[in-house]
Amino acid sequence: MLLFIPADDRDEWVKIGGILKDEFGDDGWTIWDEWSQTGRNYNARDARAVWKSLGNNDTRAKIGTLIHVAKRYGWGRASAPPIAPPKPRPAPAPEPVNRSTQAYAGELWLAGCWDDDAVGRHPYARKKGIEWAAGAKRGIASGKLIGRNADCVIVPVRERALGQIQAVQCINTEGDKQTFGPIKGGCLVLGNTLDKKIPWYVAEGWASAVSVVFHHHRGNAVCAVAFGKHNLDATAQILAEVFEPEEIVVLREAD
Structure with missing residues (x-):
């Protein structure tokens, strides 16, 4: 349901956080944070601070409001979220000399698809028994280790766990891995x-x-x-x- 709702409007984002915390307590944090990461302006530290500031029953919005918002964005009228699995397309070329691998990592992350079904159907995820996104995306990447225009699971490396994405690890269908950007200091x-x-x-x-x-x-x-x-x-x-x-x-x- 949440995948139908964009996580870009801050007021709506906070309201949905309040609904989930009211319904599930801190057990709702993981659900809200994963959905929050689909937003263009996601900031992990901000998300944690907002969640902690939300008190139970500090909003009149309830789970029915969440259902209403999801329906407004198309939930219930389609069998799958409006986030399509990645289609074959020209991939960003392997990083040229005048571009850093960290910049390439950012491009890969922004272009990736967050849909649970898309990631879960990737051959590597299926081999490992992973049926949902689990913090990763799916997209096309190119590199010496993974090959050109490779269909990859794209796993983010965040600065000191909560910061901006400083690197990504791309895993192709054979399980070959290549990291773009620095890993040190991130996870x-x-x-x-x-x-x-x-x-x-x-x-x-x-x-x-x-x-x-x-x-x-x-x-x-x-x-x-x-x-x-x-x-x-x-x-x-x-x-x-x-x-x-x-x-x-x-x-x-x-x-």
Whole structure:
């Protein structure tokens, strides 16, 4: 339902946050934050601050209002959200000498498709048992490791977990990975980061993190994607400094 509603109007964005918090408490945070990330001006720190400022019953809008808004944007009149899966199209060329990989990462992220079904139907996601977007997008990318015009899952790397996107990792249909932009100082966090007492983990890759949070713990956990074993400890340090959970477990995969 939420995918039918643009997350760009701030008043509507806050109202929907209030509805979800009123209905689900802090369990609604993950739903609202993932939808918020579809907005053009998404800012992770702002989203957390707004959510914390929302008190239960501080809005007269209820779940019926959310349904009404969704219907206004077409929900109920179509079988799928109006966000189409990516179609083959000319891809941005591999980064030229005069353009940084970080700039290319930004272009890839903006051009990607956030639809749960589109990401879930990507061959790599299906192989890993991932049926929804899980913080990622799907799009076309080109690079030496992934090939030209490759159909990829595009996973964002956020500055100190909450900041702007500083890089993306592109995973093609064969599972080959290529990162554009700097990984150092960044990660991706999945799960309800408002709960400090649930299990918190750090995993090397996106698929592992999704499996930990949503398959093993049924959503009742948090896991950060470190984007490689060399970044595991640094990512754990970021979690400790930014979120201050009670305990962080680093998941080290056998070589």
